[in-house]
């Protein structure tokens with residue numbers, strides 16, 4: 001007598017493929033996941049190295065060799081089962097945050113505002129070519145930046 005049933009891992013019923021999001025990096029409906037809960041769509045990852053953060057060892061803790069590289073942010077779109085599509089942001093291997101499009105836009109606006117405070121602040125020193133004037137464009141005696 002021969003065994004006619006397939007092993008359980010072959011006959012185990014998989015969920016039907018889903019309609020992937022247009023931006024899904026897989027795009028195949030995730031047919032090989034064990035449950036519908038695992039059928040998440042993921043967009044392309046965008047990596048952003050962080051130069052101000054401490055370097056991170058990318059080797060396993062048990063590895064005597066170390067491989068220090070810059071920490072980074074990872075941004076991607078995600079659509080989990082039963083949830084709205086979201087923008088996800090991770091820092092390195094740590095658990096990150098999911099944002100609605102409105103929240104991501106609000107974050108982007110705040111980042112632009114804060115970054116512009118650091119990058120567009122005028123320098124305040126005597127203008128070498130125009131005596132009596134500050135490099136910010138006002139009279140040196142009236143400039144608050146030089147006091």
Ligand SMILES: [Zn+2]
Pocket residue numbers: 019020021024025026027028029030040041042
């Ligand atoms: Zn997908």
Ligand SMILES: [Zn+2]
Pocket residue numbers: 123124125134135136137138143144145146
């Ligand atoms: Zn000034």
